[in-house]
Amino acid sequence: MxxxxxxxxxxxxxxxxxxxxxxxxxxxxxxxxxxxxxxxxxxPPDAVLDELRAATHDPATYRYPVFSDTSPLRQAAAAYLGRRFGVSVNPDTEVLPLIGAQEGLAHLLLAVTDPGDTLLLPDPCYPPYLGAVAVAGLRTHLLPLLPQRGFLPDLDAVPEGVNARALLLNYPNNPTSAVADAAFFRQAAEWCRARGILLIHDHPYAELTFGDYRAPSALEAGLDGVVELHSLSKTHHLGGFRVGFAAGDARAIAALARVKGAVDFHPYLGIQRAAALALGLPDxxxxxxxxxxxxxxxxxxxxxxxxxxxxxxxxxxxxxxxxxxxxxxxxxxxxxxxxxxxxxxxxxxxxxxxxxxxxxxxxxxxxxxxxxxxxxxxxxxx
Ligand SMILES: Cc1ncc(COP(=O)(O)O)c(C=O)c1O
CATH class of the missing domain: 3.90.1150.10 (Aspartate Aminotransferase, domain 1)
Incomplete structure (x- = not known):
């Protein structure tokens, strides 16, 4: 009831x-x-834990964080994107801290879609995506990820009549562990732009790469109509600390900030300090x-x-x-x-x-x- x-x-x-x-x-x-x-x-790296420990002794971290308090983490995120992917973002308008990528995605869908809109969603996918879709009241058009295509979706197979609002991708991929190259993201971003579709890239495994392989960022295809979700859960083993960030198209980031403003007050300031430090650590x-x-x-x-x-x-x-x-x-x-x-x-x-x-x-x-x-x-x- x-x-x-x-x-x-x-x-x-x-x-x-x-x-x-x-x-x-x-x-x-x-x-x-x-x-x-x-x-x-x-x-997590010792330096990150030390930073958090020190922050818990600093009374300045005990209050609700407001947007201006998130500036050091936003700047650290922007510096990381620049250093790692050659992507330039404005830390004031194109970056927003998250309480993890999962929180970020659920709220981003609420921020950029309306009930009844269609999301292009890979099959298989990370199961909480389906929960986020249900919470936002979305329809889905499923994109099969098949071994013979390297578990990449065939966007040209999406019928003309499917009027989607956003496309959700995730490479390195959970569950298939497939990867996508920069050319794939460029094509996907162009495909989305031509149709007025927002490209959302969930990127929590950005640094969990093997040998000489380095994962690209979808933002390398330009920020216009693209939002990427980063997380420190896997890259810095901070899963329980709940911290990440969204970066990309300023309009989508602003919409996300509005929705999140109704829901939370940003991560604890001590965790923000620890995350900012983590993002600046050597590769x-x-x-x-x-x-x-x-x-x-x-x-x-x-x-x-x-x-x-x-x-x-x-x-x-x-x-x-x-x-x-x-x-x-x-x-x-x-x-x-x-x-x-x-x-x-x-x-x-x-x-x-x-x-x-x-x-x-x-x-x-x-x-x-x-x-x-x-x-x-x-x-x-x-
Ligand atoms: C694809 C994907 N997105 C998001 C998450 C959750 O990330 P976070 O801990 O930042 O919420 C996971 C965790 O397994 C994941 O596999």
């Missing part, structure tokens, strides 16, 4: 199903390997974290191929996306795998219909544990 249609339309999370299955595995005495949730297990700091995930990738991918699973070697992100030969019900399989082997994965179906037949591994355990997980999974029947 007290739930709105909007609330009821937010899809339930599959993680509670996995949690229950792991509970049964524990009750049966199995040691559990949880690879289902993509939360970094590494520590090697993020590279060190990325190397840890790369070593895990290098252990898991061959171990999965060994049990006959089909997996590409990711160039970025903290996931491996594996097609399991003969798999037709990934949710039932993931529940059974958790119960029988103690290994929790994310079923591909949880990310959308096009995810069926796949499972996603989060690289959140040391290499030897990942190899053990693959060994155990090889004993689970389909």
């Amino acid at each position: 007290w739930a709105s249609k909007r609330a009821e339309n937010v899809p339930a999370s599959v993680f509670s199903l996995m949690d229950a299955a792991l509970g049964r595995a524990r009750a049966a005495g199995r040691t559990v390997i949880n690879l289902s949730i993509g939360s970094s297990d590494q520590h 090697e700091v993020c590279r060190a974290g990325a190397h840890v995930f790369q070593a895990r990738r290098d252990a898991l991918v061959p171990a999965l191929r060994n049990i006959g699973w089909d997996v590409q070697t990711p160039q970025a992100s903290m996931y491996a996306w594996a097609r399991v030969p003969g798999l037709t019900d990934s949710v039932a399989f993931a529940v059974r795998a958790a119960e029988e082997s103690g290994v929790a994965l994310s079923p591909g179906r949880a990310f959308g219909e096009r995810g069926e037949g796949f499972v996603r591994f989060a690289l959140v355990q040391p290499p030897e544990v990942l190899v053990e997980a693959a060994r155990r999974l090889g004993t689970v029947s389909l």
Whole structure:
């Protein structure tokens, strides 16, 4: 009786199903390997934690932060975008701190769309996108991400009659770990501009890249009609601290600031100081974290191929996306795998219909544990 249609339309999370299955595995005495949730297990840089500790002793950080208080973080974000991607943004009008990219996306959709508008949404995608879509009352036109296209959407396949308001992309991608190059973002931005569609790029894995690969920014295609969401959750292991920023088209950023003004007061000032410091740290700091995930990738991918699973070697992100030969019900399989082997994965179906037949591994355990997980999974029947 007290739930709105909007609330009821937010899809339930599959993680509670996995949690229950792991509970049964524990009750049966199995040691559990949880690879289902993509939360970094590494520590934030010491300097970042020191900055936050110091801020908690500074009474100037205890009040509500107002917009002008966010200037140091906005400037640090602008300097990072300039240094890392060669993108020039005005920190006063083209950057806004977020309480994480997830918060930013949900409010951005409220800020730039009206109920009944259409969002072009990849399938599969990060599941909270569907919740944000429900909260904003949007329709979706799904863009299949297929292995044969490198998990990039075919924008030319969108029918002329689809009158969309925004396109949501995310590369390095969750769940497929696919990457997109600068030329793809240029084409996508041009395609959107020609149709009056806002391009939203969710970019939390910007620095989780392997070897010589570096992820581009969608903002390299110009700021006009483009907004990008950055997060320190994965790049600096600050997931629990809830901080990120939006950057791009000043009109969309202004609309987002209006909506957020009705909802929150910006992140705690101490977290803003810590995030500003993090964004100014030398590149090697993020590279060190990325190397840890790369070593895990290098252990898991061959171990999965060994049990006959089909997996590409990711160039970025903290996931491996594996097609399991003969798999037709990934949710039932993931529940059974958790119960029988103690290994929790994310079923591909949880990310959308096009995810069926796949499972996603989060690289959140040391290499030897990942190899053990693959060994155990090889004993689970389909
Ligand atoms: C694609 C994507 N966007 C956003 C988030 C959440 O980011 P944040 O912690 O900044 O809210 C995640 C976390 O897994 C993600 O995979």
